[in-house]
Amino acid sequence: AAAGDPRRRGALEPIALPTLDSARVGSDASLLTTAPDGTIYLWDHDPERVVARDPAGQWRVLPVELVLTWRYAPLAAVGAEGALYLCDDDAIQRLDADGTLTRIVGVYTPTAGEGQPPLPRDQMPLQASSMRLPYPFGMAVGNDGTVYVSNRDGVLAVDNVGRVSLVMGFAPRDVATASDDLPGTLGIDADGGLLVSYYVAQLVVKVADSGGTVLVRDAYLAGNGLNASQSPGRDLLVLVLPPDNHLAGPNDPPQLGGFGR
Numbered sequence: 001a002a003a004g005d006p007r008r009r010g011a012l013e014p015i016a017l018p019t020l021d022s023a024r025v026g027s028d029a030s031l032l033t034t035a036p037d038g039t040i041y042l043w044d045h046d047p048e049r050v051v052a053r054d055p056a057g058q059w060r061v062l063p064v065e066l067v068l069t070w071r072y073a074p075l076a077a078v079g080a081e082g083a084l085y086l087c088d089d090d091a092i093q094r095l096d097a098d099g100t101l102t103r104i105v106g107v108y109t110p111t112a113g114e115g116q117p118p119l120p121r122d123q124m125p126l127q128a129s130s131m132r133l134p135y136p137f138g139m140a141v142g143n144d145g146t147v148y149v150s151n152r153d154g155v156l157a158v159d160n161v162g163r164v165s166l167v168m169g170f171a172p173r174d175v176a177t178a179s180d181d182l183p184g185t186l187g188i189d190a191d192g193g194l195l196v197s198y199y200v201a202q203l204v205v206k207v208a209d210s211g212g213t214v215l216v217r218d219a220y221l222a223g224n225g226l227n228a229s230q231s232p233g234r235d236l237l238v239l240v241l242p243p244d245n246h247l248a249g250p251n252d253p254p255q256l257g258g259f260g261r
Helices: none
Strands: 030-034 040-043 049-053 059-063 075-078 084-087 091-095 101-108 132-134 138-141 147-151 154-158 163-168 183-188 194-198 203-206 213-217 219-221 238-240
Touching: 030 075, 040 075, 075 138, 084 138, 132 147, 138 194, 147 183, 154 183, 183 219, 194 219
Parallel strands: 101 132, 138 183, 203 219
Antiparallel strands: 030 040, 040 049, 049 059, 075 084, 084 091, 091 101, 138 147, 147 154, 154 163, 183 194, 194 203, 203 213, 219 238
């Protein structure tokens, strides 16, 4: 924004929603993710499309095939090459600029009676084509195209040749947190490293060879799947929470602290 533009002072500016393909994009549309170039991706609850708005204000419809039985909206992230990655209740898919939709790995939601079979850690890496990942909580895409997923097994990676490996199980041992604390939202920091939020302990952890290093306490990543290394400001938003107020969040405004980098 130019000098003097109110947007430089943090003012919020409404975006008018368009009519696309003879269908109005409703005010209940969900923001999925933001690309490094400023493109935003919305989902207006149509399983056959995602809506995108580029920095010039031009809207377009991206045809997709979403299966949403349990989720309110798909997880989404943008890779370094500009492809949009989507996770619904059936699979993680990559949508390339030419409209090609590629299945990366299947996913599923265990039912109460079914339970979740143990992860065959001693057999990893496994082929993504031969397995389905239990319900993902978070997703991010590394600069090399590796797709990271958090779920009840910990954090898993699907590399760009289709191999699935375990990055980190539950909370890292050097973090003082409950052993059953599950990883949540994921992000990529300015150096291309993987960041993991732990909800119960309210920690943001950077994954390292030793298991993990705590970067921020009493906080979690405010956005899922964002990549600071690809953004102009090389920033990620972190929601800072008051100590000892576990699971405070957007539904409990009095409990919130401030946003910080």
